[in-house]
Amino acid sequence: MVAAPASLDTLCINSIRMLAVDAVNKSNSGHPGLPMGCAPMGYALWDKVLRHNPKNPQWFNRDRFVLSAGHGCMLLYALLHLTGYDSVTIEDIKQFRQWGARTPGHPETFETPGVEVTAGPLGAGISNAVGLAIAEAHLAAKFNKPDSKIVDHFTYVIMGDGCNQEGVSSEACSLAGHLKLGKLIALYDDNQITIDGRTDVSFTEDVLKRYEAYGWHVQHVPNGNTDVSAIATALETAKGVTDKPSIIKVSTTIGYGSPNKSDTAGIHGAPLGEEEASLTRQQLEWSYEPFEVPEEAYNQYRKAITRGNQLETEWNQNLANYRNKYPQESAEFERMLRGELPNGWEKDLPTYTAADKGLATRKHSQICLGALGPNLPELIGGSADLTHSNYTDIKGETGSFQPATPEKRYLHFGVREHAMAAILNGIAYHNSGLIPYGGTFLVFADYMRGSMRLSALSELGVIYVLTHDSIGVGEDGPTHQPIETIPSLRAMPNMLVFRPGDGNETSGAYKIAIQNRKRPSSLCLSRQGMVNQPNSSIEKVALGGYVLEDCEGTPELIFIGTGSELDLCVQAAKQLSNEGRKVRVVSMPCVELFEEQSDAYKQEVLPTSVRKRIVVEAAETFGWHKYIGLDGTSVTMSRFGASAPGGTCMEKFGFTVENVLSKANDLLN
């Protein structure tokens, strides 16, 4: 088969293909197959449909494009380069996958302006896209006026077989269908090849029928290798379907153009090599040098710059009119876009004294959400079907984000933890000031850890409300009792893990979580009640760890406690003090923040000379030796829990004042 004569379309498409071939060859690493197969899709979408402004990748009202099949990143880098983004020059493409380059091995938002979501872990991108579409629909419903649509864009996705096999995409796309997200449009690159070979070794389902079952509009373009107009037409049709998300299956040949490797797994993730690249040039009738792009192709692609400038100018005019007519709404809208929190957003966060009734920290969390809600309209979130256990509702508000009520900010994610996290990431990626939060049981953080990791890596200020944080869960038993979950989250870079020990600390955790728009927070919250401490405060939480109760002079022993076990430390310390012992209690609601304090402060709280230290936390000991060293001890967990009333579990596993005292006395004597 010989490629069609070099029409302008063909030149444009083959420019993508050959940039991918050349970049992967030069770096001797990467995935040329997808960009070669998807080049026509990329061209049709970016040249004919996508509304974006290459000279301002952050223009708010741009269409969002998500390459869910992130390994095919050379497609995206080629498109960014060809349409004139400053972030990807031809030199950047030559530096593909090298140290410090803006063209890393998978698309990363924090490296490359124009990349909308960090992709690579399959299924994540399409699920993020559901979040982007939710954000758009919510803001549109909230701010648009009959005479002024200041929020009005589509979210486009290119996804592959891998994305469709991953469960997270099933969860997210089922929800997208339920929510009738009409401005979400996915192109499914059906190339019949995965790493293990032809998809028919494991994946023979009828994908479009499945999406129909979800409530999506479905189309099929049989010839995705050359039929640009069919792709463009399908995209226009999809845009016209406003009450359903759309998926367009586009049949392609992986590595199209390579005479010996196309349509094989061999071209998925390996360079073509010089010889096959040369044969590909022949087959595609491509007479240009490596990294050379025909002038005609540049000229065509870079019309995007003028178009984009015009689109943004029109939108700015639109916004100016909106500002005049709706000053209050525009003030809020523009404040959000600037990423500023409203004045006084935190003013109603509650504080407590020891006289106040002790509550479960999940209950304190609910009170915080109720206190923040009215002052923080950008707060948006929900629960993975555990609203009445996580207490994630915002007091005084009714209704939820549904097809007919997208202005509502409560999200029923269904029993879909992984999609929830990916959607929260998507809302954060929208970068429009929305502050996303989502709840589930702490133990089920395991279900969504893949996306929690992406929150941390991509610097997304998502707030995870993780209740039922220990064996204190009780009767539900070990499948529902986190043991290792807290340490496993603490091990994750850039994740703030809070385990507040009372009401003040819960308020403090929320304050920091809201402020940190570049860092996700995991709030680990109890099912059961605990007393309020006299010496805790919102402010002290910012230190991560602090002296809650102290003795005169240098302590003989230091207790370190978190969450529901903090008070065990306080009580044990009280008794030891009464016996004339010098002991200190350190509350450690956030290890990560404590680590970021000055060495002097850390020494003040935990002097190196005091080696008799006990940590008390109803979780795996793992990680705590950083503070107890070789000489300290712990009252922690080293096995899975058991099904019994929470109080019984606590007692049986040694979380009693008596046992804490016994361990302390072992150290002291």
Add this chain to the structure above:
Amino acid sequence: MVAAPASLDTLCINSIRMLAVDAVNKSNSGHPGLPMGCAPMGYALWDKVLRHNPKNPQWFNRDRFVLSAGHGCMLLYALLHLTGYDSVTIEDIKQFRQWGARTPGHPETFETPGVEVTAGPLGAGISNAVGLAIAEAHLAAKFNKPDSKIVDHFTYVIMGDGCNQEGVSSEACSLAGHLKLGKLIALYDDNQITIDGRTDVSFTEDVLKRYEAYGWHVQHVPNGNTDVSAIATALETAKGVTDKPSIIKVSTTIGYGSPNKSDTAGIHGAPLGEEEASLTRQQLEWSYEPFEVPEEAYNQYRKAITRGNQLETEWNQNLANYRNKYPQESAEFERMLRGELPNGWEKDLPTYTAADKGLATRKHSQICLGALGPNLPELIGGSADLTHSNYTDIKGETGSFQPATPEKRYLHFGVREHAMAAILNGIAYHNSGLIPYGGTFLVFADYMRGSMRLSALSELGVIYVLTHDSIGVGEDGPTHQPIETIPSLRAMPNMLVFRPGDGNETSGAYKIAIQNRKRPSSLCLSRQGMVNQPNSSIEKVALGGYVLEDCEGTPELIFIGTGSELDLCVQAAKQLSNEGRKVRVVSMPCVELFEEQSDAYKQEVLPTSVRKRIVVEAAETFGWHKYIGLDGTSVTMSRFGASAPGGTCMEKFGFTVENVLSKANDLLN
């Protein structure tokens, strides 16, 4: 609506309902809604269809029953009790959810004989069931003869809306459809209620159409509340469809029988209370005391004992004939059922000397699989579409487990990590001697962590082959480079985490992983090559950590290394030795096994008096302070990685002999 007059069927069904009501009321905790709604399904299946032997829950050829909606465990406990299992007496039911009871809050295999899978985390059970059905199909293909079917059972599941919303079930059921697992039959309890309220707040997809798209046979029973014969008929129809798995949607009313709480979220997970229990008794015309079961119901249910005894007797006769006619096959089959490994299974595990070429440990792993394969026919596994990266193939074998070739033992899981882990668990739950393993990139352990946790909790000897174990992955970048994954797995109770440092240690890790049939293993394996150490051995791996290189007398400083960083320690130690320093290198391929050694041994390897210790591992430091204490240091990671060639990443992040030496000298001087 008044219940039908008390036919025997009704008595039997209401026995389940009222046991659930009474047990949940007594414990004041639990989920009565599902057992009340699913009682007719449970009765139809267990009384009319299921082939099992209450007096021998371990009878090999029994049908497997999986309650995927594990929170409804009172359904299962009631059925076990009513049909005469010794494991669940009426006293056990009265002890529902209490400390030490055999009736924990969710079904747990390790607590209650007759429970086939540990359930509760939604979606896990149905996915385990796919593994059970794979195990059955594989063994049947392998051992059955035209005149003798010694492996021949069905796998039945009851799943709810939650199970159908979870992505893991989508992955597993798509694969089940592809594999045409005709002996897998799921009853879908469609009660339209989840914890957040009616399912229409988040879940309005056409579930049966989705399953059709997966290639399943679908049926619908509109009246699941009373129509036992329709359920039984649908089950028989499903049994007749041998080339597709079956799903039967059964429309029910959650909490059926409760006049005020049925069909509400309020009955999902909370006791009815005395008053509503009393009203339910009236509505169901139930005149029995709490925990009282009518004699007629017992008599009917316990016919299962006679039936079961007869079924097992017949099967034993069948097996005896098989033993006579096919002594070789039966010897292997019965050895597997006894859980014995074959003689010499480990004899071909390779050993290496320092002269042997250094390879990546993923390559050593492939060699191990090739060495084990011929001697260990029960080894069965595959990869989540990364066969040629994980090197999970068994050398010399071709073909894979497909609809036409279920006798093959290689599994193409597709890009479905979570389902892979759940299916491996299912194969282990089958308890027929099969040793399941599965591969993916280490970083994607995050995708399947929910099921890895269940491997650990349920004591399943699954082997996870996790390659590309550090920033050494290189160009694929931070989305693909595990940093915190190894510590996060080490935090998990009952999980053996291996990071072998050469060929001998890889063989040693396999030896232990295969031997441990009650404990999962995570093998963390490098993408890149490393040298073979002169003093490593298969045997030493069993110690978890051991002295690899030593000095005379007490060392001044101890290096602790794992995996690809072990040799950095060795080289640094060599240089320091040359400078007259006394240093030791400890190889620590498995922290968990080291922890299990005697205190004397641990002291011998890491004497408390030697505080100058450096750990070198290209992963988060988290967890290592247990060995380096407050006085040691580390060459580890504290941030996410970057996209660049692997060697560059290693160098930039400080994994060089020079940097290790510099840190050592800081400690020494």
